[in-house]
Amino acid sequence: MSLNSVSTARSVPETDTGPASPSGGSLLRSELIVLFRRGRTLAMLGALAAIPIMIALAIKLSPAKLSAAKGPPFLDQVSNNGLFLVVTALLISLPLFLPLTIGVVAGDTIAGEASLGTLRYLLIAPAGRIRLLLVKYAGVAAFCFVGTAVVAITGTLVGLAFFPVGRVTLLSGDTVGIGEAIGRLSLVSSFVFVSLLGLSAIGLFISTLTVVPVGAMAATVVMSVVVQILDALPQLGWLHPWLFSHYWIDFADLLRQPISFASFGENALLQLGYIVVFGALAIGRFASKDVLS
Amino acid sequence: MTSTIAASETVESMTAPDAALAIETRGLVKRFGTQLAVNDVNLSVPRGSVFGFLGPNGSGKTTTIRVLLGLAAATGGSVRVLGEEMPDRLASVLPRIGALVEGPGFYPFLSGTANLHRLDSADRFASPATRTARVKAALERVGLSHAAGKKVHAYSLGMKQRLGIANALLMPRELLVLDEPTNGLDPQGTREVRTLVRSLAADGITVFVSSHLLDEIELMCTHAAVMSVGRIVAQGTLDELRRTGEVYVRIITPDDDLARAALAELGIAAGYPVGGRLSALLPDPSIAPETIVSALVAAGARVRGFDIEGATLEDRFVALTGEGFDVAQ
Ligand SMILES: Nc1ncnc2c1ncn2[C@@H]1O[C@H](COP(=O)(O)OP(=O)(O)OP(=O)(O)O)[C@@H](O)[C@H]1O
Ligand SMILES: [Mg+2]
Numbered sequence: 206m207s208l209n210s211v212s213t214a215r216s217v218p219e220t221d222t223g224p225a226s227p228s229g230g231s232l233l234r235s236e237l238i239v240l241f242r243r244g245r246t247l248a249m250l251g252a253l254a255a256i257p258i259m260i261a262l263a264i265k266l267s268p269a270k271l272s273a274a275k276g277p278p279f280l281d282q283v284s285n286n287g288l289f290l291v292v293t294a295l296l297i298s299l300p301l302f303l304p305l306t307i308g309v310v311a312g313d314t315i316a317g318e319a320s321l322g323t324l325r326y327l328l329i330a331p332a333g334r335i336r337l338l339l340v341k342y343a344g345v346a347a348f349c350f351v352g353t354a355v356v357a358i359t360g361t362l363v364g365l366a367f368f369p370v371g372r373v374t375l376l377s378g379d380t381v382g383i384g385e386a387i388g389r390l391s392l393v394s395s396f397v398f399v400s401l402l403g404l405s406a407i408g409l410f411i412s413t414l415t416v417v418p419v420g421a422m423a424a425t426v427v428m429s430v431v432v433q434i435l436d437a438l439p440q441l442g443w444l445h446p447w448l449f450s451h452y453w454i455d456f457a458d459l460l461r462q463p464i465s466f467a468s469f470g471e472n473a474l475l476q477l478g479y480i481v482v483f484g485a486l487a488i489g490r491f492a493s494k495d496v497l498s
Numbered sequence: 499m500t501s502t503i504a505a506s507e508t509v510e511s512m513t514a515p516d517a518a519l520a521i522e523t524r525g526l527v528k529r530f531g532t533q534l535a536v537n538d539v540n541l542s543v544p545r546g547s548v549f550g551f552l553g554p555n556g557s558g559k560t561t562t563i564r565v566l567l568g569l570a571a572a573t574g575g576s577v578r579v580l581g582e583e584m585p586d587r588l589a590s591v592l593p594r595i596g597a598l599v600e601g602p603g604f605y606p607f608l609s610g611t612a613n614l615h616r617l618d619s620a621d622r623f624a625s626p627a628t629r630t631a632r633v634k635a636a637l638e639r640v641g642l643s644h645a646a647g648k649k650v651h652a653y654s655l656g657m658k659q660r661l662g663i664a665n666a667l668l669m670p671r672e673l674l675v676l677d678e679p680t681n682g683l684d685p686q687g688t689r690e691v692r693t694l695v696r697s698l699a700a701d702g703i704t705v706f707v708s709s710h711l712l713d714e715i716e717l718m719c720t721h722a723a724v725m726s727v728g729r730i731v732a733q734g735t736l737d738e739l740r741r742t743g744e745v746y747v748r749i750i751t752p753d754d755d756l757a758r759a760a761l762a763e764l765g766i767a768a769g770y771p772v773g774g775r776l777s778a779l780l781p782d783p784s785i786a787p788e789t790i791v792s793a794l795v796a797a798g799a800r801v802r803g804f805d806i807e808g809a810t811l812e813d814r815f816v817a818l819t820g821e822g823f824d825v826a827q
Contacts, residue, residue, distance in 0.1 A: 231619035231626050239616060243607060322603020323617070326665060329567050329599070330620035331592035337620075495570035 232332060236344045240310070246348070249306040250355050256302060257294035257360035261367045286373055287364030288383075291390050292460070294360040295353070295397050299453055303352055304429035307401055310348045311408020312422030314341040315491065319416040319498040334492050342409050342484065349401040357394040361387075379462035389459055396456040396469055403449035403479030404429055410487040416498045449479050517581055520545045520673050520704040521566060526575035528561050535561040537728035539575070543706055543721070548699045550715035550736075551708035553725030554819050559708040560600045562725070563677050567597055580672055593623040596671040598679055602662025606651035610642055610661050613650055618668050636664040641690060655682035663691065674698060676707045680714060692718050712811045722811075726819040739814055745783040746813055747790060749776040750803030760797035764790065777813070780806070 240246055264283055279296060282289040315338075318324035327337060364370065373386040381389070408425035415421050429450070435441055436448045445451050452472035458465040521543035528536035536558045543549045553559050564570040566579060568588040577584040582591045604613045614633040618624045624632075637646045640660040650658065659682045666674055676695075680688045695705050695718050709715055715722055716736065723733040732739055747766065751757045754771045761768045761778055764785065768778035787806055794801050 231622075231624075235616050235619035239605065239608065321605060322601070323605060324603075325564075325567075325569055325599055326603050326617050327620045328569060329592055329595070329597050330617055330624075331568075331589060331622075332620035333589060333622075493571065495564075497564065497570060 232336065233340050233343055236340050237347055240344050240348065241351070246310070249309065250352065253298065253302060253306065253352050253355045254359040256298050256356060257290055257363050260294055260297065261290060261363045265367060282374075283364070284368060287366075287368030287370045288361070288373055288386050288390060290364035290368065291357050291360035292393060294356050295393060295456070296454070298356050299397055299400065300433055300450075301430075303349075303356075303397070303401060304404055305426055306352055307345065307349060307405055308408055308426035308429065309422045311345045311405045312412050312420075312425045313418045314345060314409050315412040316415050316418040316421040317412075319496070320418050322498060324498060325496050328496060335488055338409065338413075338484075338487055338491055341412075342405065342480075342487075345405040345409060346402060349405055350398050353394050353398040353401070356397075357390065361390070375460050375462050376457060377461040381462070389464075392459045392464075392469075393456045396459060396472065399469075399473050399476055400450075400453050400456075403476040403483075406480045406483035406487070407449075410483040410490065413487050413491040413494065447475075449475060451475065518545055519543060519578070520547075520580055521549075521706060522578040523562075523566070524576045526562070526565065526577060527573045528558070528565055528570065529573040534728050536565065536572075539725075539728075539730050541723060541730065542733070543704065545704050546699070546702055547721045548695060548705045548707065548719045550719035550722035551706060551725070552710070552712070552715060552722055552815060553708075554710070557725040557819070558728040559725055560677055563597075563599055563675055563706075563708065567595070567599065567675065568592070569599070593621055593669065594672045595675060596666030596669070596673075597675040597677075598662045598666050599675070599677050601678070601681065602658045602665070604650045604658065604661060607649060609647050609649055610637065610653070610657075610664075611646045613661065614665055614668060617665055621669065624669055632668055636667045637661075639667055639694070640664045641687075656684055656687055659683055660687065663694070671703060673704045673706065676705065678709055679707060680709065680711060688714070712815055716811050724815060724818050731818045732814065736811070740808065740811060744808070744813070744817075745780045746807055746810075747778050747780055747787075748803070748805040748807065749794065749799075749801060750774055751776060751794070751799050751801055753799040756797050757794055757799040757801075760793045760799060761790070763797075764793055766790075775803075779813070779817070 260280075260283070264280070279289050279293045283293055315324065318327060328334065332340075370383065372380045372382055373389075374380050375389075404425065407428055408421070411424045411428075412418070412421040432448050433450045436445055436450050452468050452475065455468035455472065458468045519542055521541055523539055523541045526536055526539040526541070527534065539558075539562060541562070551559050551562075561570070565572050566577060566584070568585040571585070579591050580594055584591065604610075605616065608616065611633055614636060615629060618629050618633065619626070634643075634646075637643050640663050642657065642660050642664060645653065645657055650661070653661065659679070663676070663679055666676065674695075679695075680691050683691060692714070695707065699705055699720075707715075707719070719736055721733075721735050722739055723730050724739075725731070747761075749757055749768075751771075752774070754768075754776055757776055758768045761776075765781055766778050766785075768776050771777075787804070791801060791804055
């Protein structure tokens with residue numbers, strides 16, 4: 206139909222190959238400022254910082270020693286070595302708290318701007334649709350990084366303050382010095398950060414589908430929960446390697462001697478796949494979308 | 499103007515685009531589902547004009563503006579803005595346009611200044627070095643300097659509207675597209691906008707302004723187009739729009755029923771009085787005023803004022819878009 210072909214031909218209104226200019230990075234800087242000065246973001250980061258503190262208090266205040274079989278792995282080790290607080294806190298945050306905050310930030314990216322009415326003004330500024338998506342994704346990735354870092358850094362500080370710290374016994378039984386242990390913890394944190402990037406891309410895509418930010422946030426969080434449930438069903442074994450949460454708990458591989466980077470690599474590749482697929486979907490959707498809000 | 503037949507349209511679209519036009523649409527169509535929000539619109543906005551875009555609620559003004567700015571894709575037809583084919587050249591044309599579309603949109607948790615910084619940083623052609631100065635100047639120009647540091651959630655409707663206009667003025671522009679700029683403004687603000695538009699026009703900037711306020715348009719525009727149910731029903735200079743040869747009779751009377759009956763006898767159909775004044779189109783301009791007055795007096799209507807004059811923009815607007823108050827679609 207000719208009318209249709211007209212509208213699809215016009216559906217990609219601009220490419221992002223405009224002349225490079227000195228202010229090319231301004232939008233990213235502005236995005237980061239708006240994101241990290243926002244009360245909601247700071248509140249979420251505060252909540253993430255509270256996780257290691259709560260764990261530390263729970264261990265300190267609990268009268269009896271918990272048996273190693275109960276509670277999350279590593280928990281029983283915290284009272285022996287404060288650095289394990291970081292690992293425990295990340296392990297507890299990864300399935301729910303981190304995806305929750307990322308759902309909020311990623312779901313808000315486009316839908317939030319649309320609901321405020323700022324999306325149309327960004328586009329006629331003109332921000333460029335693809336450039337705006339890239340900047341938005343970079344903002345979410347920055348939040349993933351900062352969120353993970355907040356858990357890791359408060360975990361380290363609180364662990365140092367509340368518990369004895371000495372040579373660290375790895376899962377393989379070898380012991381390493383504090384310097385090496387801190388190195389391993391940075392690797393674990395990077396692993397967690399990378400693990401969140403796939404979900405961020407999904408959230409960005411969902412955010413281009415609606416002008417109701419709360420809907421996009423909820424849908425992203427629901428996605429993360431559903432995928433983790435699917436990952437736990439043994440009947441769906443064939444599907445598991447494709448689920449973005451599949452390698453999430455494999456960061457323990459980074460706590461063995463000799464260190465194994467295999468799961469780190471597989472996880473990174475899987476997350477990259479999600480970024481490519483959902484990034485392309487987001488671009489495909491947003492580049493042709495009528496902005497009517 | 500409205501019912502271009504297919505053949506003449508083809509001829510039109512084959513002729514070279516007019517470089518003297520800031521906005522030119524040919525056969526523009528925008529469909530929402532089954533509804534034609536914009537239906538075969540041919541706009542010709544001359545460069546340097548102050549162009550009023552009129553039409554009742556829901557007639558398709560904002561939708562047309564969205565398509566002009568590349569926010570929505572046209573279902574059919576062609577659009578040229580500042581001489582460039584749209585939406586292909588969107589990225590290079592948009593920096594030359596300042597716009598206010600369907601009210602302002604801002605981050606409520608940021609101050610007015612921070613909001614303008616944010617939107618300015620989205621424009622790759624806006625220099626960060628001059629940003630602070632440009633934001634300050636734009637805020638000053640709309641009289642918001644004193645509220646610049648206030649969070650936008652604490653702004654009144656009119657203050658937000660002013661901030662929206664400031665955003666359109668952040669960079670030197672060739673074309674300003676203002677969708678109902680005086681919405682929510684106090685009388686001073688309305689006057690300011692009028693003065694602003696005039697001073698911009700004096701600098702050679704084309705201003706495309708949509709409004710329902712006909713006196714506004716009459717006071718500041720050189721050209722206008724009237725939309726009704728997605729179509730343009732009239733377009734041209736203000737004088738062309740008013741100069742239709744139509745003559746109206748205006749009668750001030752408390753007995754409008756009697757007067758209407760007397761006028762009907764003479765073949766003059768009057769509407770309902772507005773502000774105590776009856777207004778009616780004279781179908782035959784040669785009817786002598788005294789004939790009408792004596793008919794009114796004979797019918798027992800107390801005539802307290804009487805006048806015969808040419809059409810105002812409001813007469814034309816109502817004649818073109820209909821008396822009815824209900825939204826058409
Ligand atoms: N997002 C949308 N989806 C479906 N229909 C829409 C949408 N936006 C507008 N319309 C329809 O398109 C028509 C034109 O709307 P538009 O907003 O362009 O009117 P307008 O002339 O700007 O009116 P107003 O003077 O009230 O601002 C209306 O009938 C409206 O119902
Ligand atoms: Mg409108």
